[in-house]
Amino acid sequence: MAGGVERVLTLKANYFAEHFGYDITIILTEGKGKPLFYSLSDKVKVINLDINFEELWTCSFFKKIIIYLRKQRLFKKSLTTELMRIRPDITISLLRREINFITSVKDGSKKVGELHINRKNYRNFEESRSNIFKLLFSKLWMYSLINKLKKLERLVVLTDYDKLAWKELDNVVTIPNPLSFSPSRMSPQTEKRVIAVGRYCHEKGYDFLLSAWAKVQAECTDWQLVIFGDGNRTEYEQQIDRLNIDRMRCKLNARTSDVHSEYVHSSLAVCSSRFEGFGLVIVEAMACGLPVVSFDCPWGPRSIIDNGNDGVLVENGNVDELATIMVKLMTNPEIRIEMANRAAQNVRRYEIDQIAMLWKSLFDNL
Template identity: 60%
Template sequence: MPKTAKKYKLVYLTPALYVAGGVERVLTLKANYFAEHYDYDITIILTDGKDKPFFYPLSPKIKVINLDINFEELWTCSFIKKIFVYLKKQRLYRKLVEAELMRLRPDITVSLLRREINFLTDIKDGSKKIGELHVNRANYRNFEADDANCVKRIFAKFWMRNLVSKLKKLDSFVVLTNEDRQAWPELLNVSVISDPLSFVPTQVSMMAEKRVMAVGRYVYQKGFDLLLQAWSIAEKTHPDWQLAVFGDGDRTQYQKQMRELGIDSNRCHLNGPTSNIQQEYVNSSLFVFSSRFEGFGMVLIEAMACGLPVVSFACPCGPRDIVKNGEDGILVENGNVEAMADALSRLMGDDTLRRSMSQSGIMNVRRFNIEQIADCWRTLFESVKKDC
């Protein structure tokens, strides 16, 4: 950090830090770096998880204020009760946030775009207001379009119109990919800053194990049903390879699908979460990414940093910004099972190509190192404050 660089006072607003989520991990990474390397004065304001330990280690230099609003109570309320409880809690939240910001007088307030976006820009504490979004627009507060009735669709349009009006008032609105930036044509204040790589690998794959790896929760979004369809084709041409999936959630339906597809259970393993994801990357030689949609795709850059070439659906949003098609991986049409199977077969059968892509990926993902990402944020902070 340049000696003349300004040391900012930052406030982050997010619901909680006790969960093992991607947003929580990225916020912790960035806040720790800003506090330790830039000497920023950082306060994180929470609404939930009172007295629960933080999942990711937080620098002792960072101050945390838990307002104990307990929005999580809404999860157990009936629909009618939920409306009244929400309105009461939201009024309290605004009152307490405003009091804290007026007391702290930060240079910059950063919202993770939860409930505070409804009032944040109206608080006159003197701070610049930045919002950062960790999902793509199409799946931000998704109203389940497949089963949405007319009332839900009308509400969704009204909600999005109101959201856009709030986002316009921000000093900057940060998204994760260039692809998603194009999804906000109404806004002139959009910046793109990717998530940082969550670790620096201590070793990389030697490309010795004939194993394809995938990571993610066992949910519709991650597309493991599509992956299994592709694998049922690819495994037939490469009987010496195996597939290993790691993730949290209910695997029952996917295990049933394996049986229905006749997949060899000795070579396809649906595992639970792992406590040593780096070692699992290193023990593999190819990474497959089957998501239907994403906000970014952290596991892609993790796998590439560990030396794995990738086969990925070109889903919105993330893979197109991360993977250099034909250089460090192969992008295939989103949802195209046959194309994914072909790409997997091609890479499983070409050791030279895998090794070439491995080396390219290791080099290419350096742009996601925390040093580079933090510098992008520092530049943004300086930009929004330059007129003060």
């Protein structure tokens, strides 16, 4: 996979293997035989259990249940076997399907959970409030999850706001994601280009962004908007046509292998997400000398952006305000450049050296 979680995992694994001499093994369930998207240090071992849960995506509902139960039994058996063989000091779970059994594995390791999404949107049951059965299921599921999380030595979340959301737990600590690269160049703030980065999905709110851009393009006729990400762009292409957006100044691009260069060739970044566990793209953009205009969505952006100082937080989902703030920064280079300079300075607190020490302190205490 090529998402933010995978990128952060790779970065931390490489750092701990290279700088601290940790013996690290990454255990995967998907992608057997496929090359890794991000480069791993030769010192990091990789084991692929080849469970292939992705097969479930194409199954009917009832077939999905049968195949899932079979694969989950295989997963539990295979992962337990590997942990008993490796006998690690610490096992970190990204809280996927293994949370159902990981704390019961008697391999002697301390179990740590690492959550990359906020509580409200973790396994989100969006329609549960309008369906009594879904509501009941979601409550039972959360009750079961809480009991499993209590058995972890630590639950690591990305923001203090999310830490407060887990009121039932006393083992929660906050460690934010690290900046995924050290920029060699900064934006000169000369190119009239707005950038957004992230998957083409409901969560990222590109429907909001395009609606805002339809208003912005009329006032800033020499600026363009570029979006980079994985996923299906069809519905957003259709929205561009419905809103009569100038396609010459609004480009929906696939994922880029050089996001650093794309930031440097832009002058403003936008985050239109409905929710963010953290907001790695915000940190990246700021590090490259871009102020970020972001919805004040749960919970990542407000933990990163100092509102009005190194970026701007907009009322979550308020398209008109998003458009207004974008125009303000696009048409006021002095304000934008001042914010950009402060952004590049303030975001240094997320450099890997500092974040790694937080993790090392956690490990040492365990």
